[in-house]
Amino acid sequence: MTNKMKFLLASCSTVALAAAASADTVRIGITQNNVGIDSYQTTYEQAFIAAAEANPDVEVIVLDAGGDVARQISQVQDLIQQNVDAIIIWPTDGQALVPAVRNAHREGIPVVVTNSNIAEAGMEFIAAFSGPNNIQQGIYSAEMMCEALGGEGQIVQVTGMPGYTTAIERQKGFDDRLAEMCPGVTQLDIQPGDWNRERAQRTMETFLTRFDRIDGVYSGDDNMGVGALNAALAAGRAEGMVFIGATNFAVGYDAMARGEYWGSVYQSPVDDARAALQTALDVLAGEDVPKLNYFDTPKITQENMDQFDRPVF
């Protein structure tokens, strides 16, 4: 990367701290959940490293737990030993990480939790959380569904992996907001698609057999949403059916461009990574940082999609 590009990046993303951090460089360690397991986490890591490189006053130690809780706990211990200035954690398990976070807190090292939050018991030991608001995303999806259907209709829902916080929160936000805003829309059934496109396709095929009229489908992410769309297209019933997703994927973006997919929620791993680094730097700069820092995840629909880049995943 050329110096010019570095400078440009620095000026868009981290301009505030470049000025604030002055002479001393800060050392920040990050332990991530499972890089490489999906496109989102892969892009997140690349964006995090890029954002850190763009800031001459930041030195980062980038670790990955590979989805293993035990490994992540020892990584946190290692970072404490190395006496870093701040630790960023993408928890593999929000509950199991609490003792590790308490240790860091006791050593006076501020912890920023990124993307998915730590369990309630750990909240007092962290400096801040930075990530998407999944309940709000569910609310957005419900609002888009309600508008698209004109307040009347019957829909089905394909959720993420049962038991995952993201899946639970999105469903809760959606269910509550839909009932409140759109009493005329009924949910025929809710079944999991396990974040798996083929599984979502199977679930939708069964819905199509079971219900003669389906006006809309809400899926916990676009990957599953496109699976549901595939099923409806194959059955010749996609015409006029409203598909709403979350976490806009490239396939969802393309389906939206073709007019087959109505809307989604735009969640950029690049924004996620930058927000995490920024939050850690704000904490180190002694700023008054709120406990919960949500980065913006706006609605994306066929109408406004030209304002967004095609997702990289």
Next chain:
Amino acid sequence: MLLTRLKAGGPAIAKQGILVAFVVFMIAFSLMSDRFLSADNIMSVFRQSAIIGVMALGVTIVVIGGNLDLSVGSMLSFATVLVVDLHDKIGPELAIPVMVLATLCLGAINGFLIGILRLNSLIVTLGMLSVIQGLVLIYSGGQNVDIADQRGTWFAMFGRGAVFGIATPIIIFGTLAVVFHVIMTTMPFGRHVHAVGGNPTASVFSGIPRSRVVFMTYLISALCVAVAAIILGSRVMGSQNNVGQGYELQVLAAVILGGTSLLGGSGSILRTVLGVLMLAFIQNGLILMGQPYYTQWLVTWAVIIIAVWLDVAAKRGRLFSPIA
């Protein structure tokens, strides 16, 4: 007297148990949902079961040979990511053979370690499950892969096409089932697999090339995974890195439900097909009835455990026995 009857007609019941259970389930579900036995639904379930089904055919042969294959799930991820990714890079006519060859190589590694080096198949394939998942992540860099031109490619015919109104996945699954059934019941190779799985030592003394037979069963299993990946990739027109995660257990469940003995030496391709269909119909039927997902988990595994119990009971002639 159930017990005496079990004893008297033991082998007959053991053969028909799964069929009886299948019929009972079909009747029960059709009483509870009027959609269940509709032609559309039956075709849809057949089509859905083809991916797990094709993999289960290969695993049945491995299990009859006295081994296990837990690597088929991540092997499916590997093969699907590879064929979908290569589709746009070198075209489907090259992507398919390249993927099949690469998948066969993985099967050959399994076969070498288990057949030639005689390592324990549970340990080897459990290890390969992780190794192959790692390979997928290295290959894809964690990115999802998608086929750009989903409408124009002839690759669509494997998962989305139909011949004379019958969906291609069903035709592929059905054809492979018949071919493997014939191989396993009438050809020397089939007899060798049964012999090796039933009594490895005796098979060697009978002049059966045990190592080669085991090696071949893993090649067949890998070939089945490759075929399943073509169906899956074509049906979904894209792939996640972990698309096959957990499929190994569904496959094994279908094989066990079909009555194939985990001890090796006995089992049947056609009964595996019944096992596959039964699992697919149970899951479909419960959703049609509007049951939440956790009842699917409960019912599926309750059915498998009862089926295995009845199978064992029929073989030993009594329902309860301290000694098998």
